[in-house]
Amino acid sequence: MTGSVSTSVASSWIDGTAVATGGGLHQVINPATGDPVAEYALASPADVDAAVASARAALPGWSGATPAERSAVLFALARLADRQADALVAEEVSQTGKPVRLADEFDVPGSVDNIEFFAGAARHLEGKATAEYSGDHTSSIRREAVGVVATITPWNYPLQMAVWKVLPALAAGCTVVIKPCELTPLTTLTLARLADEAGLPAGVFNVVTGLGGDVGTALAGHRDVDVVTFTGSTPVGRKVMAAAAVHGHRTQLELGGKAPFVVFDDADLDAAIQGAAAGALINSGQDCTAATRAIVARDIYDDFVAGVAEVFGKVVVGDPHDSDTDLGPLISMAHRAKVAGMVERAPAQGGRIVAGGTAPDLPGSFYLPTVIADVDEQSEVYRDEIFGPVLTVRSFTDDDDALRQANDTAYGLAASAWTRDVYRAQRASREINAGCVWLNDHIPIISEMPHGGVGASGFGKDMSDYSLEEYLTIKHVMSDITGVADKQWHRTVFAKR
Numbered sequence: 097m098t099g100s101v102s103t104s105v106a107s108s109w110i111d112g113t114a115v116a117t118g119g120g121l122h123q124v125i126n127p128a129t130g131d132p133v134a135e136y137a138l139a140s141p142a143d144v145d146a147a148v149a150s151a152r153a154a155l156p157g158w159s160g161a162t163p164a165e166r167s168a169v170l171f172a173l174a175r176l177a178d179r180q181a182d183a184l185v186a187e188e189v190s191q192t193g194k195p196v197r198l199a200d201e202f203d204v205p206g207s208v209d210n211i212e213f214f215a216g217a218a219r220h221l222e223g224k225a226t227a228e229y230s231g232d233h234t235s236s237i238r239r240e241a242v243g244v245v246a247t248i249t250p251w252n253y254p255l256q257m258a259v260w261k262v263l264p265a266l267a268a269g270c271t272v273v274i275k276p277c278e279l280t281p282l283t284t285l286t287l288a289r290l291a292d293e294a295g296l297p298a299g300v301f302n303v304v305t306g307l308g309g310d311v312g313t314a315l316a317g318h319r320d321v322d323v324v325t326f327t328g329s330t331p332v333g334r335k336v337m338a339a340a341a342v343h344g345h346r347t348q349l350e351l352g353g354k355a356p357f358v359v360f361d362d363a364d365l366d367a368a369i370q371g372a373a374a375g376a377l378i379n380s381g382q383d384c385t386a387a388t389r390a391i392v393a394r395d396i397y398d399d400f401v402a403g404v405a406e407v408f409g410k411v412v413v414g415d416p417h418d419s420d421t422d423l424g425p426l427i428s429m430a431h432r433a434k435v436a437g438m439v440e441r442a443p444a445q446g447g448r449i450v451a452g453g454t455a456p457d458l459p460g461s462f463y464l465p466t467v468i469a470d471v472d473e474q475s476e477v478y479r480d481e482i483f484g485p486v487l488t489v490r491s492f493t494d495d496d497d498a499l500r501q502a503n504d505t506a507y508g509l510a511a512s513a514w515t516r517d518v519y520r521a522q523r524a525s526r527e528i529n530a531g532c533v534w535l536n537d538h539i540p541i542i543s544e545m546p547h548g549g550v551g552a553s554g555f556g557k558d559m560s561d562y563s564l565e566e567y568l569t570i571k572h573v574m575s576d577i578t579g580v581a582d583k584q585w586h587r588t589v590f591a592k593r
């Protein structure tokens with residue numbers, strides 16, 4: 097397979113410098129081949145202390161810069177990232193195994209667009225109008241940077257997840273320490289280097305590479321940060337929240353998902369079949385919003401299952417650097433074993449494997465697109481996050497049953513409803529419990545609109561103006577405008593004056 101690189105990379109980026117950190121050596125593996133892509137030294141908890149100290153020292157300067165000054169640096173970063181797009185695509189494909197078309201048309205341009213969005217948003221702070229809400233005072237609102245942000249990101253969209261967490265924080269005037277996933281640190285390190293080139297002051301954006309158990313734990317529970325944001329699995333997110341709670345720190349959590357994909361009997365069946373296949377297979381199904389639970393009207397159920405199985409059968413599986421490839425490998429052999437185990441246990445729990453269900457004869461951690469029909473509502477594949485190219489399918493009897501099944505999950509990140517009936521569409525968007533409901537589509541996102549879940553999928557928002565709120569405080573400033581010493585309200589304290 098072509099396109100893999102083999103280099104030694106800087107292990108962390110602290111105080112505007114590439115740092116050779118103190119932990120043991122770690123290899124980034126190309127999951128399509130099993131070959132090493134790069135080698136770097138892991139950070140240690142002591143390196144986390146140094147990165148947090150650097151972010152703390154840089155805070156007064158960056159939070160005190162004008163919005164226009166911050167915006168100018170972030171626009172420069174967007175331009176540099178755009179110019180380096182090919183290099184970012186190559187790094188992202190090599191470390192994740194995602195198909196090059198996805199990295200080239202979604203991950204990297206989406207990240208550049210998001211950087212541009214936050215460069216603009218830096219100049220659009222909002223609050224209530226300054227006014228005399230009490231006759232004796234003028235009240236105004238100040239929006240201030242929360243402070244030092246600790247953030248931890250996953251491996252599935254390494255560049256985009258870094259951008260989603262770091263850019264609103266920088267736009268708000270915060271300084272950041274990010275820990276990317278140890279499997280995929282390369283594009284986050286490149287982003288920090290580009291930010292430095294763009295003119296971001298040293299210490300504003302620090303990267304500590306390292307394992308979750310020590311470096312992640314040290315960062316999430318660090319006394320000297322002000323907010324902890326996290327994207328990753330629900331169990332780890334809960335540990336991060338517990339670590340941050342020891343110091344009472346604010347948290348924002350983007351966690352797992354188990355998106356329902358509800359197809360009513362009046363839907364455009366072909367569109368629903370294509371949408372389910374694309375929504376289930378994007379990024380090899382390693383997407384928190386991926387379509388995972390198709391819930392389909394009984395009358396069209398057999399045609400839907402047969403249609404998706406046919407599309408799955410035509411998917412081109414192979415070298416992610418080849419632009420004809422549709423489906424790359426899963427992130428690692430260990431993750432493939434987890435996905436395969438869940439699929440293999442499904443028939444014993446009532447599921448019928450209609451397509452896939454095995455690994456192809458390729459060297460990397462590939463797994464074939466898999467459809468499991470007739471799954472039981474209590475089965476593992478229906479309830480738990482698989483995070484692979486696997487779509488489960490169940491039928492429903494009426495609209496109440498469809499929406500009940502859609503909401504029968506602890507997760508609440510994303511969902512879609514497929515119908516040509518405007519009333520059904522409105523009801524589904526109102527009643528499905530999720531951070532995003534698509535109507536007659538599944539997956540598209542846009543920088544102006546928020547991304548974030550409810551329930552076991554976490555809380556808080558990435559992207560859009562809403563995510564700026566995660567990194568800003570609201571301060572009320574109330575000024576007396578009477579100039580008198582004996583203020584009217586003092587009568588509530590002193591009876592005789």
Ligand code: NAD
Nearest residue numbers: 249250251276277308312313328329332350351352353384
């Ligand atoms: P993960 O939870 O295993 O790891 C995420 C990050 O946490 C990694 O950097 C890891 O090193 C770190 N970590 C691990 N243990 C830690 C600990 N004890 N303390 C602090 N940090 C620790 O998740 P993953 O396997 O990298 O990513 C897949 C998961 O991410 C899926 O559940 C997926 O749904 C979720 N995800 C959610 C969103 C979203 O926006 N909601 C987006 C992408 C991925």
